[in-house]
Amino acid sequence: MLEDLNPQQQKAVLAIDGPVMVFAGAGSGKTRTLTHRVAYMIQTGEVAPGNILAITFTNRATNEMRERLLKMIGPYAYEATISTFHSLCARILRKEIGLLGYKNSFSIADEEDQLKKINEAVATENLDKKHFPGKRLQKTFNYCKCFGLKPQDPMEQRIFSRYEKIMKDENLLDFEDLLLKVKELFTLFPEVKEKYAQKYRYILVDEFQDTNLIQYQIVRMLAEKNRNLFVVGDDDQSIYSFRGTNYENMQLFKKDFPEHKLFLLTQNYRSTQAILDGCNRLIANNKNREQKELFSDIPGSPEDVKIFQAYNEKFEVDYILNEVFSLKLKGAEYSQVAVLYRNSVLMRNLEIGLIQMGLPYQVYGGVSYLRRREIKDIIAYFKLILDHDDVASFKRIINVPSRLIGDQTVQKVLEIKEKYRLDLFSAIDSCKTLLTPKRYQSLQDFKNLIISFREKLDSENLIDLYDSLLEEIKYRDFVNELDNPEERLENLEEFKSILVQIETDGRDIPKREKLQEAFDEAVLSEDKPESLRQDPKGITLSTIHSAKGLEFDYVFVIGLEENVFPNAYRFASEEELEEERRIAYVAFTRAKKKLYLLSAQSRLLYGEVFHNPTSRFVLEFTGTKSLEIEEDFNQDPEYEKPSQADPVNENTKANYRVGDKVVHQAFGSGIIIAIEGECGQIFFDREKSLKKILLDHPALRKM
Numbered sequence: 124m125l126e127d128l129n130p131q132q133q134k135a136v137l138a139i140d141g142p143v144m145v146f147a148g149a150g151s152g153k154t155r156t157l158t159h160r161v162a163y164m165i166q167t168g169e170v171a172p173g174n175i176l177a178i179t180f181t182n183r184a185t186n187e188m189r190e191r192l193l194k195m196i197g198p199y200a201y202e203a204t205i206s207t208f209h210s211l212c213a214r215i216l217r218k219e220i221g222l223l224g225y226k227n228s229f230s231i232a233d234e235e236d237q238l239k240k241i242n243e244a245v246a247t248e249n250l251d252k253k254h255f256p257g258k259r260l261q262k263t264f265n266y267c268k269c270f271g272l273k274p275q276d277p278m279e280q281r282i283f284s285r286y287e288k289i290m291k292d293e294n295l296l297d298f299e300d301l302l303l304k305v306k307e308l309f310t311l312f313p314e315v316k317e318k319y320a321q322k323y324r325y326i327l328v329d330e331f332q333d334t335n336l337i338q339y340q341i342v343r344m345l346a347e348k349n350r351n352l353f354v355v356g357d358d359d360q361s362i363y364s365f366r367g368t369n370y371e372n373m374q375l376f377k378k379d380f381p382e383h384k385l386f387l388l389t390q391n392y393r394s395t396q397a398i399l400d401g402c403n404r405l406i407a408n409n410k411n412r413e414q415k416e417l418f419s420d421i422p423g424s425p426e427d428v429k430i431f432q433a434y435n436e437k438f439e440v441d442y443i444l445n446e447v448f449s450l451k452l453k454g455a456e457y458s459q460v461a462v463l464y465r466n467s468v469l470m471r472n473l474e475i476g477l478i479q480m481g482l483p484y485q486v487y488g489g490v491s492y493l494r495r496r497e498i499k500d501i502i503a504y505f506k507l508i509l510d511h512d513d514v515a516s517f518k519r520i521i522n523v524p525s526r527l528i529g530d531q532t533v534q535k536v537l538e539i540k541e542k543y544r545l546d547l548f549s550a551i552d553s554c555k556t557l558l559t560p561k562r563y564q565s566l567q568d569f570k571n572l573i574i575s576f577r578e579k580l581d582s583e584n585l586i587d588l589y590d591s592l593l594e595e596i597k598y599r600d601f602v603n604e605l606d607n608p609e610e611r612l613e614n615l616e617e618f619k620s621i622l623v624q625i626e627t628d629g630r631d632i633p634k635r636e637k638l639q640e641a642f643d644e645a646v647l648s649e650d651k652p653e654s655l656r657q658d659p660k661g662i663t664l665s666t667i668h669s670a671k672g673l674e675f676d677y678v679f680v681i682g683l684e685e686n687v688f689p690n691a692y693r694f695a696s697e698e699e700l701e702e703e704r705r706i707a708y709v710a711f712t713r714a715k716k717k718l719y720l721l722s723a724q725s726r727l728l729y730g731e732v733f734h735n736p737t738s739r740f741v742l743e744f745t746g747t748k749s750l751e752i753e754e755d756f757n758q759d760p761e762y763e764k765p766s767q768a769d770p771v772n773e774n775t776k777a778n779y780r781v782g783d784k785v786v787h788q789a790f791g792s793g794i795i796i797a798i799e800g801e802c803g804q805i806f807f808d809r810e811k812s813l814k815k816i817l818l819d820h821p822a823l824r825k826m
Contacts, residue, residue: 462678
């Protein structure tokens with residue numbers, strides 16, 4: 124059983140009794156080590172399966188561990204307890220919670236149920252939910268509970284107390300309560316703790332760096348008598364502080380179990396040594412960590428890492444597309460490629476580029492930018508401003524935010540419109556006798572709102588118009604009541620970048636026409652088959668947080684500029700900067716064969732153009748104070764991609780640039796991906812293929 128483990132892993136598996144801490148570097152086989160340890164304890168007969176508790180963080184990890192154990196030791200795997208923290212605590216509470224004054228038949232409130240109870244608490248306290256939005260309170264309450272605390276703000280304390288009373292009166296527990304109530308049980312009733320400590324005499328915890336304080340305290344209480352606690356994790360990959368996780372639990376473990384054995388797993392089975400050398404240099408800049416250096420038997424070469432600075436974010440996308448096509452020609456699969464970013468708003472241009480090229484992709488652990496609710500809402504507002512008869516947009520936003528206009532009212536308007544062949548707004552005017560005065564006035568107010576913004580469209584700057592619209596309809600307040608409000612607000616800010624591109628479009632055509640074209644493109648992007656937009660065999664687009672635990676042959680990390688990554692708004696202390704560095708480390712260690720570190724001289728973000736220097740993390744990765752950055756094949760400050768208004772020039776190589784749209788008599792329309800000597804690599808839409816064509820060939824011309 125131990126033959127396929129390396130010496131470091133074997134030592135960790137064989138240290139059965141007493142507390143053990145394993146620092147397991149990225150790609151070092153930590154879950155494999157933990158699973159082999161469980162199997163070894165059972166197979167050798169040293170530990171009864173029923174005395175083993177293995178804790179993971181996700182149901183997926185739990186299922187994977189159990190499946191591995193079934194293959195290794197057969198049905199004995201069912202006798203060991205393999206569980207997430209929350210499932211374990213729910214199981215304990217079903218038997219013991221009566222001691223705390225609850226019924227054993229308690230219900231677990233999901234996020235939606237919890238939010239309803241928080242809003243109910245706000246209403247019961249006669250407070251304005253606009254000043255105390257439920258989503259914000261939910262985030263605050265859950266974060267506080269991770270540390271066993273109460274909110275500091277007196278008003279929030281009042282709401283919190285009311286919320287807790289409502290939950291107990293209705294025999295409800297939220298997710299964090301599952302942990303807190305078990306800790307409370309173990310504290311108030313030592314005999315209960317003793318009962319479970321006797322049952323779970325050998326405890327193993329995976330991803331220990333991601334535990335919060337309450338989770339650690341529960342594990343410590345269970346293990347403090349028998350002392351057989353095995354924890355495995357990587358302090359260099361602790362990136363979830365916003366969820367209340369606390370990598371300092373690793374230091375608490377050392378203090379609480381001073382007799383512990385310490386093992387380091389540093390052999391990486393994922394990346395080449397060339398990639399790991401840079402990752403080691405990067406993370407060595409963090410002071411609060413266990414010193415370790417990863418090594419690999421895969422030597423690699425300096426070519427395994429490419430550092431590239433584009434002129435702007437569009438050329439950054441062009442570079443990625445060019446490299447992807449090059450990799451594809453060399454036999455790589457799209458599924459072996461990932462593009463990672465610190466913030467999801469950075470994916471917008473990339474996603475549009477992939478859609479335009481007809482390349483398959485998937486947004487892992489998230490939603491594509493143009494499909495996000497808030498973006499579709501805003502586009503619908505603009506489309507209705509452009510066209511008062513846009514029924515689909517009207518139906519989407521008539522009650523967003525709420526105007527107390529129900530489906531029946533909307534149906535009456537549409538029936539009048541169809542019956543008398545009226546435009547939408549005339550149909551609204553004709554509904555006066557069919558609706559209550561209040562409903563009719565709400566419709567009129569909405570109509571007048573749209574008309575007023577249409578009148579401002581030609582004279583007012585689009586950014587100012589957009590801000591006025593959000594303010595007028597109180598859309599930001601509305602978003603604050605939805606899930607992930609911070610991310611949604613950021614997406615709304617990034618929408619300004621689309622408006623800036625429209626505003627600065629140099630073509631001599633009306634602004635309304637430019638807007639219509641932009642929103643048509645958005646709709647056409649949505650019309651792409653779902654199989655293309657969420658193809659598991661396609662290129663993976665992911666935030667770094669979502670990509671943790673994954674690996675890819677080829678990884679592009681974009682937006683590596685100061686104030687973008689690290690994000691100046693996300694760290695105000697050395698500790699927070701170290702977490703940003705850990706996030707970079709997680710991103711870079713996803714790469715198996717090749718790592719691309721990309722930045723841009725200028726980046727349009729949130730409607731503004733930023734000129735930021737290359738990220739310190741790139742410099743730390745290389746171990747230099749300055750960079751020799753690869754020249755950008757399209758890096759020309761004077762160059763702008765040709766617009767549709769540009770005249771067709773003579774067909775010479777000098778008149779073509781990467782990114783030009785062309786048409787070929789035989790192959791149809793395409794786009795130039797790269798220029799090599801007298802030839803261009805052109806991706807043709809119809810055949811979805813890449814061809815090398817002489818640029819002065821008479822069959823080829825610019826579109």
